[in-house]
Amino acid sequence: MAFRTSGLFEIASSTVPQPMFGSWVTAVSPVNGFANPSGAPLTLTLGTAQSSGDDALQIFAPGEEAWLVDPSNTNAGGVHGEAVRIATISGNTVTLGPKTTTTSNGIAYPFTEYPHVAGAIGTGSYIIPKQMLNNYLIDLEDGATGPFLYLGNKQGMTATLWRYYKLGIVASDVQPYFYDTSMTSAGNPFDLSELYVLGTAEDLYCVSINVA
Secondary structure (H helix, E strand, C coil): CEEEECCCEECCCCCCCEECCCEEEEEEECCCCCCCCECCCCEEEECCCECCCCHHHHHCCCCCEEEEEECCCCCCCCEEEEEEEEEEEECCEEEEECCCCECCCCCECCCECCCCCCCCCCCCCEEEECCEECEEEEEECCCCCCCEEEEECCCCCCCCCCEEEEEECCCCCCCCCEEECCCCCCCCCEEHHHCEEECCCCCEEEEEEEEC
């Protein structure tokens, strides 16, 4: 069983949910690289879901697949979702490698198959490791402003819609509350791309994930 962690995550916006274990694309090189499906490498600058700002280095691994999915005001699960391959990582950027498929319009070994968006949280495409989880644990770090960290299973979640749990605050230097799925059997029932959080900007949370 693979045990995977990162640095502390920081809530970027008090009004926009973010991936529980992922980031978003703030810029792309070349600058028009997201306008259409791409048959050439793209370098993506990521957001600041990590409190250190090192999203690329601390969340992703070279050679792994990731989900790239655009935020949507009409589809709670997002749009243009596709699996991409991370070839290399440098600083807070990832460079996409070619897929081993051919698109419907004849692009062989494409790098992306759909147009996407670069921008701030809630605008830029979300990027999330393509992992099915055996279990995961998340806590809201002590000293948070709160009052809660809400856990949901759609990117369009709110404090009351598509929310399955909430974690309350504790004072600094007090053991925080946590949510543990406690699933340890084979089967990997949790899709990481479905897990989102909503909280108060600058509050910190910690996540560990297990992949069988």
